[in-house]
Amino acid sequence: MSVADGSLEEVLAPECCIMFATADWDEPYWTNKQHCAKSLAAVGTKVLYVESVGLRGPKAASKKDWRRLISRAMKGLASFSLGAVERDKGVFVLSPLVIPAGYRFSILRWLNKVLLGSMLRRAGKKLCFDKPLIWTYHPFMLDVVIDKSGPLLYHCVDDLAAVPGVDAQAFRSAEESLLRRADAVFATAPALAEHCRKLNLNTHYLPNVVDYEHFSAARKVHELPPDLSAIPEPRLGYVGVLSDFKVDFELIFQVARAEPAWHWVLIGEEREGQSSELLRQLREIPNVHFLGHKSYRDLPGYLAGFQVATLPSLINKYTDSMFPMKYFEYISAGKRVVATPLAFTRSPNIEIATALGEQKFREAVASVLQRGGWSEKESLNIVGENTWERRLSRMLRELFRQQSPLSLDSLIDR
Structure with missing residues (x-):
């Protein structure tokens, strides 16, 4: 065979x-x-x-x-x-x-x-x-x-x-x-x-x-899911497990407090066995929205409503050894990505804005908001053989x- x-x-x-x-x-x-x-x-x-x-x-x-x-x-x-x-x-x-x-x-x-x-x-x-x-x-x-x-x-x-x-x-x-x-x-x-x-x-x-065909369908979405459309723009999105040893909740907290007009949209559930005080504090901020788990089938519809896709990861031994699948999924959906400087961001042909710390992260998001998303041709070029x-x-x-x-x-x- x-x-x-x-x-x-x-x-x-x-x-x-x-x-x-x-x-x-x-x-x-x-x-x-x-x-x-x-x-x-x-x-x-x-x-x-x-x-x-x-x-x-x-x-x-x-x-x-x-x-x-x-x-x-x-x-x-x-x-x-x-x-x-x-x-x-x-x-x-x-x-x-x-x-x-x-x-x-x-x-x-x-x-x-x-x-x-x-x-x-x-x-x-x-x-x-x-x-x-x-x-x-x-x-x-x-x-x-x-x-x-x-x-x-x-x-x-x-x-x-x-x-x-x-x-x-x-x-x-x-x-x-x-x-x-x-x-x-x-x-x-x-x-x-x-x-x-x-x-x-x-x-x-x-x-x-990445499954390019699946996530590129975000470009063809004409009507956003109701729970997402109810959230004002600009929306800064994150999709994945809300894990306290992978996601920098403190960074999200600081940026959300400093930029109340920006709305964070977090899609995913907490990690098994986790009890995070920072996550509880985030739930109290009005411009941070927890939408819970969404099916794989529905994810393109949610990505379509992001103005910026994010990878706000902690920098530690575990995260520096990962290449997030979300990166190419975001790119396929036509979204520019702002991330903390994980090791994978220094790999060849990675198109991503990196920033460490609240001030730099805010500056990177502001820059991406002005530039808009990727065209389909640009996304295909970035994804390439992947x-x-x-x-x-x-x-x-x-x-x-x-x-x-x-x-x-x-x-x-x-």
Whole structure:
């Protein structure tokens, strides 16, 4: 089976793939994991999408964490009973019945290995998997991948060791093993690529990409959603998880107070287990509007109503190792972007206004407001090759330079 990229060059596409994700299939905002799974399925690959195994344990006092844990356990029990379910054409989703953050203790690690190994064997037989490509976003699948003799792809999209609640030492140790065993590594930020290349020379820096057709539909929106149209212009928009270790709420607070005629529109929900006093303070400011979660389908309609798109990120170890998917989504919608100076903003061909601190950020926003948005031709030039179809083609081409398919029997621990 083959897939062609924009230059019509054909590359081999695998018959089947087991993808170990760090996000559940039905997360409010899709990331690399769901998009890559869907792109693989679109070229005829049968994909077993294994949802998050839980990288961090619950906080004892967090009701939200315990609700998440109970919900995940119920999904895991359903998957254990019914097996993988086809959630999109060619994508079969498996919710692992495992103990979150079980990698911290040897007995829990062994139990998770038995549980997940059993579920994978059953799913593989049901779906007639024979020689699956292993595509992973985390290293805690190595316990069920033994005697590797074929293609193993590590897609490094975040510095997960820097996520609050993750055991950084345990993660780094497991990731080191994964890097030494992977046939190819793809990193979405320069800092991640530099980190991975120390242990795997076949590491490639490929930034996040975009579904251009979907987000460019913002240009054709004639009527804004009612909850957005009720907010006065100019609107400064942000779309994504409202995470207190990624978003600079203090910066938003300062700019909103200094510029009461500018209206911030925040689309997204708080991070799981989070309790942010700054976020509570932001809700009290009249020109900051929280619109909550919006479906992926509806996002272009909301982007259409932004005068400025923003990436007001904190600068820390985690954020300096990320390439926000929102960047190309904003560009595709024709929106100019104002951001804090994350490392990715210094990459070639990035068209973005960067500013550090309240005063500079206000000046950058004012400048963008005067310039207006990007034309469709300008957006296409900026996006260039950074679409899911072309990215998948390049990743498969690099991976299968050393093709050696995996046997399911030698892959899944018995």
